Structure formats: structure tokens, C-alpha cells
Amino acid sequence: MRRIVLIIALMLPAMPVAQAVQPDEILPNPALEQRARAISGGLRCLVCQNQSIDDSDAPLARDLRILVRERLVAGDDDKAVVDFVVARYGDFVLLRPPFNAHTVLLWGTPFAILLCAVAFLWRRARERTAEASASTPLSPEEQARLAALIEPDDKP
Amino acid sequence: MIVEIGHYALALALGVSVIQAVVPFWGVFRQDRTLASVGSSAALVSFGLVALSFAALVTSYVRSDFSVANVVANSHSAQPLIYKFTSVWGNHEGSMLLWVLILTLFGALVALSRRSLPPRLRAGALAAQGLVAAAFLAFTLLTSNPFQRLVPVPAEGQDLNPILQDLGLAIHPPLLYVGYVGFSITYAFAVAALIDGRIDAMWARAVRPWTLLAWTFLTLGIAMGSYWAYYELGWGGWWFWDPVENASFMPWLAGTALIHSTVVMEKRDALKVWTILLAILTFSLSLLGTFIVRSGVLTSVHSFATDPARGLFILFILIFFVGGSLALFAWRAPLLRQGGLFAPVSRESALVVNNVFLATACATVFVGTLYPLLLEMITGDKISVGAPFYNATFVPVMVPLLLLLPIGQSLAWKRGDLLGAGQRNAFAFGLAVLAALALLFFMRGGPVMAPLAVGLGVFLVLGAGFDLGERIVARASGWRAMLSRARGLPRSAWGTALAHAGIGLSIIGIAAQAWSSEAIAVLKPGERLTSGRYTIVLEGMSPRTGPNFRAEVARFQLFAGERELAPVEASKRVYTARAMPTTEAGIRTDGLSQAYVSLGEAQDSGVAVRLYDKPLILLIWIGSLVMALGGGLSLTDRRFRLAAPKRAAPAAAVQPAE
Numbered sequence A: 001m002r003r004i005v006l007i008i009a010l011m012l013p014a015m016p017v018a019q020a021v022q023p024d025e026i027l028p029n030p031a032l033e034q035r036a037r038a039i040s041g042g043l044r045c046l047v048c049q050n051q052s053i054d055d056s057d058a059p060l061a062r063d064l065r066i067l068v069r070e071r072l073v074a075g076d077d078d079k080a081v082v083d084f085v086v087a088r089y090g091d092f093v094l095l096r097p098p099f100n101a102h103t104v105l106l107w108g109t110p111f112a113i114l115l116c117a118v119a120f121l122w123r124r125a126r127e128r129t130a131e132a133s134a135s136t137p138l139s140p141e142e143q144a145r146l147a148a149l150i151e152p153d154d155k156p
Numbered sequence B: 001m002i003v004e005i006g007h008y009a010l011a012l013a014l015g016v017s018v019i020q021a022v023v024p025f026w027g028v029f030r031q032d033r034t035l036a037s038v039g040s041s042a043a044l045v046s047f048g049l050v051a052l053s054f055a056a057l058v059t060s061y062v063r064s065d066f067s068v069a070n071v072v073a074n075s076h077s078a079q080p081l082i083y084k085f086t087s088v089w090g091n092h093e094g095s096m097l098l099w100v101l102i103l104t105l106f107g108a109l110v111a112l113s114r115r116s117l118p119p120r121l122r123a124g125a126l127a128a129q130g131l132v133a134a135a136f137l138a139f140t141l142l143t144s145n146p147f148q149r150l151v152p153v154p155a156e157g158q159d160l161n162p163i164l165q166d167l168g169l170a171i172h173p174p175l176l177y178v179g180y181v182g183f184s185i186t187y188a189f190a191v192a193a194l195i196d197g198r199i200d201a202m203w204a205r206a207v208r209p210w211t212l213l214a215w216t217f218l219t220l221g222i223a224m225g226s227y228w229a230y231y232e233l234g235w236g237g238w239w240f241w242d243p244v245e246n247a248s249f250m251p252w253l254a255g256t257a258l259i260h261s262t263v264v265m266e267k268r269d270a271l272k273v274w275t276i277l278l279a280i281l282t283f284s285l286s287l288l289g290t291f292i293v294r295s296g297v298l299t300s301v302h303s304f305a306t307d308p309a310r311g312l313f314i315l316f317i318l319i320f321f322v323g324g325s326l327a328l329f330a331w332r333a334p335l336l337r338q339g340g341l342f343a344p345v346s347r348e349s350a351l352v353v354n355n356v357f358l359a360t361a362c363a364t365v366f367v368g369t370l371y372p373l374l375l376e377m378i379t380g381d382k383i384s385v386g387a388p389f390y391n392a393t394f395v396p397v398m399v400p401l402l403l404l405l406p407i408g409q410s411l412a413w414k415r416g417d418l419l420g421a422g423q424r425n426a427f428a429f430g431l432a433v434l435a436a437l438a439l440l441f442f443m444r445g446g447p448v449m450a451p452l453a454v455g456l457g458v459f460l461v462l463g464a465g466f467d468l469g470e471r472i473v474a475r476a477s478g479w480r481a482m483l484s485r486a487r488g489l490p491r492s493a494w495g496t497a498l499a500h501a502g503i504g505l506s507i508i509g510i511a512a513q514a515w516s517s518e519a520i521a522v523l524k525p526g527e528r529l530t531s532g533r534y535t536i537v538l539e540g541m542s543p544r545t546g547p548n549f550r551a552e553v554a555r556f557q558l559f560a561g562e563r564e565l566a567p568v569e570a571s572k573r574v575y576t577a578r579a580m581p582t583t584e585a586g587i588r589t590d591g592l593s594q595a596y597v598s599l600g601e602a603q604d605s606g607v608a609v610r611l612y613d614k615p616l617i618l619l620i621w622i623g624s625l626v627m628a629l630g631g632g633l634s635l636t637d638r639r640f641r642l643a644a645p646k647r648a649a650p651a652a653a654v655q656p657a658e
Helices: A002-014 A030-041 A059-073 A078-089 A104-134 A140-154 B002-030 B038-062 B069-074 B081-089 B092-112 B119-143 B167-196 B201-232 B243-268 B272-295 B308-335 B347-379 B387-409 B418-442 B449-473 B478-488 B491-515 B618-635
Strands: B517-523 B528-531 B534-545 B549-560 B563-575 B580-584 B586-590 B593-603 B606-614
Touching (some): B002 B119, B038 B081, B038 B092, B038 B119, B081 B092, B081 B167, B201 B243, B243 B347, B449 B478, B491 B618, B517 B528, B528 B606
Antiparallel strands (some): B517 B606, B528 B534, B563 B580, B586 B593
16 A cells, blocks of 8 residues: 555656647647547546546656557547557546446436436325325215314304 | 644544533433533634644744644745745645634534524534534544654755645635535534424524535635636646546535525425435535545545545544434434425426436536446446546536526426516527527537537526516616615525526636637747737746746747737746646736646757637636625525524515516
8 A cells, every 4th residue: 555655646746737748749730630639638648647648748648649649640530549549458548438337327327316306206296286186175974074063153 | 832732722622522512412312401502612612722723733834843744744944924824734634624623613603603593403513513523633633643743853844745835725725625614514403403303494594504605615615726727737727527626516516406405495394304415415525525535545636645544534434424414314304394385387396406407417426436436346447437428427417407597596486487487588598599699600610519508608697687687677667666676685686696697607618618729839939829819929938946946937928819918927847845847827818818828848949838718718717706706695695694583575575476
């Protein structure tokens, strides 16, 4: 555990001073460069904390940015570039986790909660209307009893 | 000696907090008024002791007393005075002391508040608050003692992390902590109500000002943190969906829901059980945030404490308070009587819808923050959850909520008229659609969603304005009548409108970032760089020496089109004590927009420069300020100031006639 603490402490200075994309990395073709930026924005800098490689100045992030641009120049489409990086580093590199058996709960929870809440409220509303309508009419006997309860006092 | 007094006072405060936690409970149980009222005095004494302790630590910092380990690790004799002062909470131990200080301050405020509370409720709340204070005082003393001495005494300190050497540190943590910790009061009141087994509109009226106060400060704290990150971290980002940001955002979402549900409870005596649960959950999320930041389980820019013993201790605190209160809730909540029926279309229902969406949004952030941790623990798989996830889940939950907001706001209590509410907002909606269409037309080829988002923001601002306007104008003849009507509107109505308009302003600012632009180049003196509407010309570079850093400063001329703005300076600093570099972005405000210049590495004979055009970006934070202003204005409402007035006039009376 000490070591992990030390590693984190050593990583700290490099982390927040972001100078991300350097001028020498930029591709001459603006369309390709724009695609590169969009792809990098979705890839995580593996040694950083929650930063994309587009935002990070860590050496590894730079390597990955250059890699992404190399693949683009080689003619890969966006998906192929991302697949290439994922094949090397795993799903961890994706800032938008893929939808699969392991992330069903992650993606599903927000919508499940919303559905449950709506279902709950709808049931409650129906119960309430049922209660309200159940309480309205009095049966003839009840009316007779009610009358009997009120009447005697009225007669002097 | 001062240091030892501080340490001793802190230990005493722990003892007093234990008394505050135990004796009033005992008094309530024994029906003994004297015992039950001990809580008030204990809360005041406990605050006094922690304040003394805090003053002792501040003194050590300001005097650069390097016999204290905490001062050595986080301060430097060459620091400017303001940073010596703020260094106190720029580290784990000191910030814990600040946390406890604010916690006991809130306890003292409850003890002092002259609002006539049922004595059992006050006693219970103070006791619960004392228990929370005792837990955190024990944590501070046992695992994070800021008064540890150091032998031998070093000649110089190791300086504070340079990123924290900023005015932001003076403002952001105190605001945020007041927000975080303020929710402990609503928690304490909820626990007290559950123990008492009784809850009514009186409870809601007692709790609402505290909720509003905490929410207002949390709003300011988050906004300030966001602006600080924006100008300090040097790439112009203002929100990162970082676990620690989420940790403060979750209580904010839950707290926002709580503000709205307590209104329903106060006015209509409904939603009691849910409001109690929400009060518990909100503070639980604050505690969870504390755990996330201080245990280091989720590493992030903010976490300064990564000691397993501390993590375990806070986890224990978290489990005790969350588990304990939820168990209490499960046991006692069925005793609470529900009241206040309302029609499916009514202000109450609108506020229920608000709560459903806010709770879902909060759950989304919760899952996104903790899921990677749980998945790794269970399966060993590592995944990342970043901004793209939240854009795909959080945003779709918030959009319907915000679209419905102006309509819900103009529904009447008990039974509303959906058609009428729709008609009242039709004009605002029409103008918003026009704004979106106009933007789409003039910014052809640009982003498509952004104009729609701007339209949403406009709808919120206009909706809030028109709602207020109608209340003033309706059935009033002549400006004199209108003026008196405007004055007659409760402050909380003004507060509501401002807060809702503030959200709209923030959304416009956020949406406008779709049109921000960035340019990167290596510049030599005399060369220019253009990004969006702004152009900079590098005049030259020069070294500069600060009190505890060396800097390389680049000066730029700045043009917006043909118009020359004031020159701007950006620099790279190296803080000598830690040999740590930082960037100081050069920012020039131009109306509501900003030109943002950031320096990179020196290359060949030039320097890497990045220039951003950030259109309308100030609206993001101005909107937050307006929201907080709304919260503050509501706080000054008569209902909250006077000691238990007769039931306040229900807002339905000032609603526009149907």
C-alpha cells in the first residue's frame, strides 16, 4: 500500500499542468486532425486520473495521441482506430464504457430508476382514485341507519 | 504552547460533543426538560473549543511555526500572508479541522436560533448533530491530528502544493464545506423527527431555512471550484465529471430535490416520508463525498489523503450514520401519517416530478462514480466512466425536467390547470423556439444541439420572468398598484424566479461552448495566432521572480477583430520549494466572453501557445451566482425570519387567477 501511495505522489506533479496537444503533433490535414481530436477526447490517459489523452500532458498520452494520428494517416476509419487502441489497452481506455454484460447495470440503472418511480407513482395514483370512488355511495341500509341516528334527537 | 492548547481544546470538544449527543437523548427519554436542554449549551461550548483549536492552528501557520509537522508539510516562510492563512485547509488534517469547525458552528447556530421549536425536536436534533460532530472529532484526533510536533525542527517548510496557492483556495473549500456540512442539520432534524415519531408542517418550516442555506453555499462552492479549475488548470475545462466533483454534485442534486419537497410538506403537509428519506440521503451523500475525497479509493486531482487507516475510519463513520439512519427510517417511518391529497395535475405533482427526475439524475451520477470501483472489486475488470457516459445518461434525464420546469412553476396548488399553465408559458416557449431557430440559421453548418440548448436556457429565463411578471401585472391597474404588488410578493417568489432563471443562464453559457474554438502554434516574438474572434501577437518573453517561485512571462497584444483589447500575460511558474511547474493562463474578459491564453513548452526559438475563444462562458458562473442569489433571497423571506408566524399565506393566493 505504501508503494501505491508513493506512486500516486510521484505522479501528482506531472498531472494537472495540462499542455495536451503539442504543435508538432498536429496533422497538416485539418479534417484528419479534427477526427483525431474527437477520437482522443474519448480515450483515457491510462496513467492519469480521469483525463482524456486530449487533455493530458503525460508522456503516455502524447504517445497515444501520436499513435491515433498515425493510424488515421494510414487510412483507418474512426472505429478501426479506437478498436486498435482498445485491443492494446482494454476497455479501460474508453471514457464511454461499452455496453456489455458487465456494464448493463451501469447503463441501465438511470432508466430503471426512472421507470420504477413512474410505475410507483402511477400505482399510488390509481389506489388513491380507487379509495376515493369506494368511499362515495352509501348503501340503502346505511342511509336508513344514518337517518335513524339523526332522527330521534329532532323529535321533541 | 499555543499548539498544545489547540490540541487540548480539540480533545475537550470531543468530550463535550459526546455529552451533547448522549444527555439530551436521555433527557427526552426521561421526560426531563433540564437534561434535554443540555444540548444547547454543549453545542455552544463545543463550537467555542473547536474555534479555539482552529485559531491555534492558524496562528502556527501564520507564524510559520515549523515545529508542527503539518505546517512544515504545507507551508513555506516565503509565502504571502494570505496563502499562509489558506494553507491551513490546503491539506487533509487542516481541512478536517475546518470541516469540524463548520459542523460545530451549525450546531451552535441551531442552539442559538430563536425560532420556537418543539423542545423535543430541538433536543433530538442537537443530539444527532452532536453525534456526527463527535465522530468527526474522533476521526481528526485519532487519524489526522494537525497538531503533531516535529523533532528536530526543520529550518524551512516544504511549501503548499502550488496549484493550491491561489485565491480560489481561500474561497472554494469554506463555501463547499458550509454546503456539505449544512446538510447535517437537515439530517439531524430528520433523525430527531423519526425518533419523536411525529412530523408536520412545523418540521418543514424549521428545516427549510437550513436546507436553503446549505444549498446556497454548496451552489457557490461548486461554481467557485469550477471557475478555479477553469483558470488554474490551463486548458479551459470547467467541469470534468471527476469523482470528487461528482462527490459534491450528488448532494447538490439531492439537496435541490429536498428544497422542493420541503415546500410541498410545508404548504400541503404531503410527501412527509419521502422528504425525511431525502434529508437522510442528502447528508449521506455528503458523507460519501467525504469518504471518496479522503480515503483515496477513487484517486483524483483533489484527494490529498491516501492513508488506508483514514479510509477505514471514514467508511465506519459512513456505515454507522447512513446505515443507522436508514434503519431508524425503516423502523419509524410507517408511524408517520401521510396527509394532504392533491390532484394529478397540481403544483404538488409538478414538484413530485421534479423530485423523480432529480433523484434519477443523482442516481446516475452515483452509479457512474462508484460503478468502476465495484466492478473492479467483484470481477477485476477495469473500466472508465468519463464525460461521454454522463452526456449520454445525465443530460437526457435533465432535459425533460428543465422543459417542464416553467410549466410546473405556474401550476396552482391542489388542483392545477395544465392547459392554462401551457398557455401562460406559450409566449416564452415561442420566443425560445424563435431564438433557437435564429441561431440555427445564423450559425449554419455549426453544431445542431447547441442552438436547441440555448433555446432551453432562454425558455427557462423567460418562463421565470414572465411568471413573476404576471403575478405583478395580473388584475393590477396602473404602475403604482403594480409596484405595491411587486413589493407584496413574498421574497421566496423572487428567490424561486431568480434560481430558475439562473439555471437558464448557466445552460446558455454551457451550450455556447459548442462554438468555442482553440488554436495551437509555436510563436516567436511578433508572430500572431488567431482563434475564433480573437487574435494575439506575441510581444516578448521575460523572466520574473515571485516570493516563492520563478516565472517565465509571455506578453501578448490582443485583438477582437479590428478592436484592440488590453494586453494579456500568460506565464509558466516553477515553485522552488517543490520544483513543481504550474501554468498561469492569461484571461481577458470581453463582455461575457473570454479570450484564454495558455503557455506550453519553449520550443526552438519560440514557445508553444494555445489560444481559446470562449463565447459567453461567464454565463455559466453568473447563472450559478444568480441561483445562489435566489437561494439567499428566499432565506430572507418573512416566514423564515419571524419566530413561528401564523401559518403563512399559501402561495396559491398570489397565483394568477385561473
